[in-house]
Amino acid sequence: MKQRLAAIGTVETLPHRVAAFLSREIESGGLNPGARLPTEQELSEKFGVSRNVVREAIAQLRADGMIEARQGIGAFVLAPEQRATIRIDREALKDTYNMARLFELRCILEAESAALAAARRGKEHLDSIKAALDRMGGEERWEEGSIDADLLFHREIARATGNSYIHTFISFVCEQIRQSIHYARMTNPLHDLVEINVGEHVRIYDALVAGDPEAAEAAMRAHIVGAANRVGVKLPLSKTGGAK
Amino acid sequence: MKQRLAAIGTVETLPHRVAAFLSREIESGGLNPGARLPTEQELSEKFGVSRNVVREAIAQLRADGMIEARQGIGAFVLAPEQRATIRIDREALKDTYNMARLFELRCILEAESAALAAARRGKEHLDSIKAALDRMGGEERWEEGSIDADLLFHREIARATGNSYIHTFISFVCEQIRQSIHYARMTNPLHDLVEINVGEHVRIYDALVAGDPEAAEAAMRAHIVGAANRVGVKLPLSKTGGAK
DNA sequence: TTCAATTAAGTTGTAGGATGATATGCATCA
DNA sequence: TGATGCATATCATCCTACAACTTAATTGAA
Numbered sequence: 001m002k003q004r005l006a007a008i009g010t011v012e013t014l015p016h017r018v019a020a021f022l023s024r025e026i027e028s029g030g031l032n033p034g035a036r037l038p039t040e041q042e043l044s045e046k047f048g049v050s051r052n053v054v055r056e057a058i059a060q061l062r063a064d065g066m067i068e069a070r071q072g073i074g075a076f077v078l079a080p081e082q083r084a085t086i087r088i089d090r091e092a093l094k095d096t097y098n099m100a101r102l103f104e105l106r107c108i109l110e111a112e113s114a115a116l117a118a119a120r121r122g123k124e125h126l127d128s129i130k131a132a133l134d135r136m137g138g139e140e141r142w143e144e145g146s147i148d149a150d151l152l153f154h155r156e157i158a159r160a161t162g163n164s165y166i167h168t169f170i171s172f173v174c175e176q177i178r179q180s181i182h183y184a185r186m187t188n189p190l191h192d193l194v195e196i197n198v199g200e201h202v203r204i205y206d207a208l209v210a211g212d213p214e215a216a217e218a219a220m221r222a223h224i225v226g227a228a229n230r231v232g233v234k235l236p237l238s239k240t241g242g243a244k
Numbered sequence: 245m246k247q248r249l250a251a252i253g254t255v256e257t258l259p260h261r262v263a264a265f266l267s268r269e270i271e272s273g274g275l276n277p278g279a280r281l282p283t284e285q286e287l288s289e290k291f292g293v294s295r296n297v298v299r300e301a302i303a304q305l306r307a308d309g310m311i312e313a314r315q316g317i318g319a320f321v322l323a324p325e326q327r328a329t330i331r332i333d334r335e336a337l338k339d340t341y342n343m344a345r346l347f348e349l350r351c352i353l354e355a356e357s358a359a360l361a362a363a364r365r366g367k368e369h370l371d372s373i374k375a376a377l378d379r380m381g382g383e384e385r386w387e388e389g390s391i392d393a394d395l396l397f398h399r400e401i402a403r404a405t406g407n408s409y410i411h412t413f414i415s416f417v418c419e420q421i422r423q424s425i426h427y428a429r430m431t432n433p434l435h436d437l438v439e440i441n442v443g444e445h446v447r448i449y450d451a452l453v454a455g456d457p458e459a460a461e462a463a464m465r466a467h468i469v470g471a472a473n474r475v476g477v478k479l480p481l482s483k484t485g486g487a488k
Numbered sequence: 489t490t491c492a493a494t495t496a497a498g499t500t501g502t503a504g505g506a507t508g509a510t511a512t513g514c515a516t517c518a
Numbered sequence: 519t520g521a522t523g524c525a526t527a528t529c530a531t532c533c534t535a536c537a538a539c540t541t542a543a544t545t546g547a548a
Contacts, residue, residue, distance in 0.1 A: 013501070015303055039528065050503040052296060055530090056303040059259055063304035064329070071529045072510035081399070085308070085329040086416050088409070101407045108356045108410070116348075155325070163345045163481075165332070166352070169413070172330050237407075257530070283499060294532045299500090315500045316539035 014049050015056035021047075022061060026077055027089075037067065037075040086172070093180040096233055103228040103235055106173045107221060110154065113170060114204060114220035115213035117160040125160035126209060132156055133205055137198040150196055151178055157208070157220075181231055200226055258293050259300035265291075266305060270321055271333075281311065281319040330416070337424040340477055347472040347479055350417045351465060354398065357414060358448060358464035359457035361404040369404035370453060376400055377449055381442040394440050395422055401452070401464075425475055444470055 025031050037043070040058070044051045058075060061067045065084030069075040092098045117125070135149035151174055158170040200223040207216035228235040269275050281287070284302070288295045302319060305311045309328030313319040336342045361369070379393035395418055402414040444467040451460035472479040 015501095016307075019307070041528090044503095052299075052504085053502065055296075056300055059300040059303045060307035063260075063263065063307060069529065070511085072512080072527075074528065081395075081415055081419050083416065083419075085331045086412060087329045098408075101409050104360075104407055105409045105413065108353065112352045112356065151325070163348055164342075165345050165349045168330060169349065171325055172327065175325050175327075259530095285499085296533090297531065313500065314540085316498080316541080318499065 014047075014053045015060065018043070018047055018049065018054060018057035019060045022057065023066065026066060031077050033077050033079040035077045037077070039074060088176050090176075090180060090183070093176070094184070099177070099180065099231075100228065100233045100235060100237055102173065102177060103224065103233055104237055106170075106177065107224045107235070109166070109170050109173060110158070110224060111217045111221045113158055113161050113163075113166050114208070115217040116163070116166075117157045118208050118211055118213040118216035120162050121160040121208055121211070125156065129153060129156045129160065129205060129208065133198075133201055136196060136201060146196055147178065150201075151175070153201060157204070160208070195230055197223070197226055197230070258291075258297045259304065262287070262291055262293065262298060262301035263304045266301065267310065270310060275321050277321050277323040279321045281321070283318060332420050334420075334424060334427070337420070338428070343421070343424065343475075344472065344477045344479060344481055346417065346421060347468065347477055348481055350414075350421065351468045351479070353410070353414050353417065354402075354468060355461045355465045357402055357405050357407075357410050358452070359461040360407070360410075361401050362452050362455055362457040362460035364406050365404040365452055365455070369400065373397060373400045373404065373449060373452065377442075377445055380440060380445060390440055391422065394445075395419070397445060401448070404452070439474055441467070441470055441474070 022031075022037070031037070037058075038046065040051050040054045043054045047054070058067065058069060062069055062075075063084070064087065065078060065082050067075050068078055088102075093102065121129075132149050132153035136146050136153065154174050155167065155171050158167040161167070200219070203219040204216060204223060207219050225235045266275075266281070275281065281302075282290065284295050284298045287298045291298070302311065302313060306313055306319075307328070308331065309322060309326050311319050312322055332346070337346065365373075376393050376397035380390050380397065398418050399411065399415050402411040405411070444463070447463040448460060448467060451463050469479045
């Protein structure tokens with residue numbers, strides 16, 4: 001717990017700020033793919049930091065596959081498709097419509113995964129899923145705990161698919177949503193408690209126990225739409241709302 | 245083109261190697277969440293590199309949310325759920341079964357996204373998708389070009405959903421698969437050319453033009469299964485094969 | 489003895505300079 | 519002309535030093 005708070009309240013170090021600046025510069029199109037970055041010395045002068053700080057910032061961007069540095073020449077912006085990682089901008093999620101998009105993605109991932117899990121789950125999977133379910137509706141009704149249990153419930157289902165990539169992706173998306181909601185509540189105390197609908201979870205669990213893929217998928221889909229609505233995000237998106 | 249070759253043949257810098265070592269150490273469980281890393285000085289001595297190199301390596305891991313450094317105390321391993329990014333280990337994809345899992349994830353993402361795209365696509369989306377389709381079967385039959393066109397085709401469909409997160413995720417997964425296949429062919433020249441089935445793509449496109457979500461989803465599903473089989477990966481996975 | 493303040497040591501954060509490796513353009517010379 | 523060598527620019531790595539922060543030991547007084 002202490003650890004999590006520390007993680008959220010982490011001080012912004014200089015390399016992080018420089019990396020964030022350059023990152024935004026690239027995302028916004030100020031620096032197009034193929035463009036050459038200023039030299040390390042120029043950047044260090046521009047930001048008023050040491051060259052080491054600039055290098056650490058560039059090391060981060062390079063690890064993301066956002067830029068490529070070549071000895072003797074300079075650093076260049078890479079095309080978005082060449083990114084080595086997926087990273088979601090927490091700022092953008094403050095926009096409800098972006099949050100809705102993320103929920104839509106989550107729905108796609110989890111609905112079909114629930115079907116897979118229903119077909120493949122072993123007994124030990126059902127046990128761990130049940131354990132999370134019990135924590136959710138049981139004694140641990142204090143907010144953080146039940147939200148953690150909710151998340152664990154979804155992660156365990158993803159794990160029951162036996163596909164580690166599915167597990168990774170679903171865990172990631174859920175965590176992004178959780179932290180965004182958490183942050184929104186911190187800054188806007190008026191925000192109601194997020195209520196967890198245990199019934200929806202039970203229906204998913206029952207379908208998994210029955211080994212019924214179609215029922216599991218339908219229950220998961222209904223649950224995510226419900227969860228989105230409970231945090232004030234309207235789903236499903238209109239059929240043409242996405243395209244502009 | 246030159247740029248891409250450079251990107252693939254990039255030399256392994258010292259920070260990258262140190263980061264890879266620590267990363268594997270964490271993934272393998274040698275360093276559990278909450279554990280404290282050795283001090284920067286210890287690491288620099290252990291690897292025989294300067295402290296700056298160690299710091300750049302740690303900067304990368306920190307940007308990924310894999311570790312958290314706290315001034316005056318040390319650096320600590322974070323729980324996998326707290327990762328700020330998704331990163332796929334290229335090494336692991338050399339295992340055919342892992343590749344199959346990634347194809348399975350791709351199938352989940354793209355099938356339903358194709359349905360969304362069919363419902364939401366605008367005329368300009370159809371145009372860019374058609375352009376990619378033409379490049380695929382047209383003059384650009386030389387390998388790289390048609391593979392690029394194939395990828396573009398899928399990315400444009402993802403874009404037609406109007407959901408940038410879907411676009412990001414699908415682009416990422418497709419790119420990982422592409423680069424892995426590319427690398428496999430480089431190291432194993434015996435490997436046949438990857439043949440692209442234009443017919444499957446045309447069926448997807450037709451469904452998008454018709455605005456028929458069900459047909460688009462079915463065509464996309466069939467296409468990805470076919471594409472997987474063409475690169476030697478058997479899909480679909482058996483219903484219980486994933487769980488162990 | 490107990491508790492608060494101070495001190496010391498250890499660790500990460502930042503700064504700045506020095507040297508090596510690599511790429512590019514220019515001048516020199518056969 | 520063409521090839522070679524040099525100067526320059528840039529990133530890669532190393533080194534030292536100091537600042538900021540945390541922890542624990544030490545000291546001092548009530």
